Amino acid sequence: MTPDSAAGARVVRIGPAALPDADAASLPQLALDEVEGLTDLMTGSAPEPGLAEDDAASDEIDPFDDRADDEAVTAVTPGHRPAGIRRANLSPEEAAMLVGAAAAGDRGAWDALVDAYGGLIGAVARNHRLSPGDAGDVSQTTWLRLVENVDRLSDPSRVGAWLATTARRECLRLLGRAKRTVLSGEELDPGTDRLRLATPEADAALLAAERDAEMRSAFGRLTPRCRDLLQLLLLDPAPSYDEISAALDIPIGSIGPTRGRCLEKLRGIMEGTGINPATAGSPRR
Amino acid sequence: MSPEPLRRAHSAEEDARPWDVRVDEGGPVNVVPDSVRAAARRAFDARPVDTLVADLMFDSVLDHDRRAAADPSVRTMRFGHRSGGADLRVTDRGEGRRVSLEVLPAQRASAEVRCTGSTFTVTTDDEGRAEFDVPTGLFSLVLRPLRAPQAKPLQTSWVRL
Numbered sequence: 001m002t003p004d005s006a007a008g009a010r011v012v013r014i015g016p017a018a019l020p021d022a023d024a025a026s027l028p029q030l031a032l033d034e035v036e037g038l039t040d041l042m043t044g045s046a047p048e049p050g051l052a053e054d055d056a057a058s059d060e061i062d063p064f065d066d067r068a069d070d071e072a073v074t075a076v077t078p079g080h081r082p083a084g085i086r087r088a089n090l091s092p093e094e095a096a097m098l099v100g101a102a103a104a105g106d107r108g109a110w111d112a113l114v115d116a117y118g119g120l121i122g123a124v125a126r127n128h129r130l131s132p133g134d135a136g137d138v139s140q141t142t143w144l145r146l147v148e149n150v151d152r153l154s155d156p157s158r159v160g161a162w163l164a165t166t167a168r169r170e171c172l173r174l175l176g177r178a179k180r181t182v183l184s185g186e187e188l189d190p191g192t193d194r195l196r197l198a199t200p201e202a203d204a205a206l207l208a209a210e211r212d213a214e215m216r217s218a219f220g221r222l223t224p225r226c227r228d229l230l231q232l233l234l235l236d237p238a239p240s241y242d243e244i245s246a247a248l249d250i251p252i253g254s255i256g257p258t259r260g261r262c263l264e265k266l267r268g269i270m271e272g273t274g275i276n277p278a279t280a281g282s283p284r285r
Numbered sequence: 286m287s288p289e290p291l292r293r294a295h296s297a298e299e300d301a302r303p304w305d306v307r308v309d310e311g312g313p314v315n316v317v318p319d320s321v322r323a324a325a326r327r328a329f330d331a332r333p334v335d336t337l338v339a340d341l342m343f344d345s346v347l348d349h350d351r352r353a354a355a356d357p358s359v360r361t362m363r364f365g366h367r368s369g370g371a372d373l374r375v376t377d378r379g380e381g382r383r384v385s386l387e388v389l390p391a392q393r394a395s396a397e398v399r400c401t402g403s404t405f406t407v408t409t410d411d412e413g414r415a416e417f418d419v420p421t422g423l424f425s426l427v428l429r430p431l432r433a434p435q436a437k438p439l440q441t442s443w444v445r446l
Contacts, residue, residue: 107329114325118317136321137445141423143328144443148338169347174445176346177360 090116092157099156114143117160119235121167124247127228128171138174142167160239164247218269225250226262233259336427336440339364339371344444364426364441365389371428371439375446381420382446388413388428397427397438400446421446 090098095116101109121142125135145166146159153162219227225248232244245252343363360375374385388394391413397406401422408431409415424446428439 102329105332110329111326114322118322118325122317122321136318136324139317139321140324140328141443141445143325144331144423147328147332148340148440148442150332152338173344173346 090160095159096157099150099153099159103151110147113146113159117163120160120164120232120239120243120247123232123235123239124164124167125171127231127247128168128175130171130174134174138167138170141170145170158242160243161246164239164243168247168249214270218266221269222262222266226258226265229255229258230262230266331443333440336438337366337368339366339369339428339439339441341442341444342370360446362444366439368436369428369430369439371426371441378418381418382424383416383418384424384446386413386415386417386426388430393431395429395431397429399423399425399427419446 342365400419
């Protein structure tokens with residue numbers, strides 16, 4: 001983070017230690033914007049990736065349209081993104097075009113690929129519960145793998161799925177190599193060599209929102225596969241089903257039904273706690 | 286080759302950690318950390334130019350290997366291209382790694398070793414073998430057969446040792 005951006009933004013750890021009254025150890029890492037996104041998913045206000053969402057998003061922001069980008073800067077600056085607006089992911093044609101340009105030496109095209117798929121790779125690493133440093137390593141190795149193969153991809157339009165698969169393999173490689181894995185959100189205490197919770201440096205007021213905690217709690221009661229899938233669905237830009245399939249190593253055809261079942265289960269848990277899913281997620285904008 | 290891509294993506298000195306959530310005044314945005322994004326962009330500098338890429342065909346960390354199962358402290362890898370390749374046997378060596386290289390097909394070759402913080406060259410024997418130590422981190426070789434200096438060098442895929 002640059003000093004400038006650091007001045008305008010606070011960085012908080014969204015982790016179990018920030019919720020002293022909850023069953024901290026069992027709560028998953030769930031970013032605040034993901035809490036809101038889950039609400040959208042449950043209430044049906046967020047279209048499925050690759051379906052209506054692409055159309056809706058393309059009406060709002062086209063990252064490869066200069067004019068639209070200018071509008072996006074004023075209307076959707078980072079941190080001021082109105083609820084429900086998500087950047088459009090690359091279309092297969094755009095992805096193929098960028099891959100071709102990067103293979104020809106176009107650095108701008110490469111940077112655009114990084115911007116488009118950096119979050120996806122990060123999500124894959126996070127789903128493997130890697131430590132932050134290891135997640136960075138996986139990202140770097142994955143991009144090096146792409147740069148070696150950028151002119152040899154059999155289907156450049158599916159570069160997102162290729163990256164997700166490569167990242168997943170790099171995660172497995174790293175986990176297989178490691179003698180032990182430090183879970184994300186936790187650190188080793190050098191004195192005792194035991195896991196300790198991160199220091200509660202997060203903004204207490206922000207995290208104390210009961211409904212957010214309930215959402216995290218409910219989310220934590222889902223199966224790991226459900227959690228991984230829903231967190232991928234919340235990525236911005238949203239990955240395609242093809243990319244999700246590659247990231248989670250599940251058939252494309254099962255994503256939709258699994259999504260439905262996971263959301264139904266989440267909705268049921270939320271209703272069981274007396275929280276209206278439609279109002280979950282603290283208003284922050 | 287720029288040394289930039291060889292830097293570790295995440296620095297412990299940074300105040301922000303990868304995958305943390307940045308909270309601006311208008312609300313939180315889940316972001317890729319700047320250091321991770323920068324490392325991804327720098328990877329472009331490592332693209333192979335005038336070299337053939339020998340892909341990682343086998344890695345005992347991922348692929349079943351009876352020898353590796355017997356001794357988990359040893360990692361074996363094979364890099365292959367239709368014009369040649371290399372076998373690596375990697376063992377822990379203090380803070381770093383000891384690499385035993387075998388060039389395929391067996392021949393005397395120059396191997397440019399690219400690793401975290403340095404680049405150096407070793408020469409294999411007539412059997413294509415050499416041994417050297419490297420620090421942990423990213424690693425790649427550029428192999429040049431000495432009997433055919435006009436041939437395109439063979440570059441192994443980047444791996445993290």
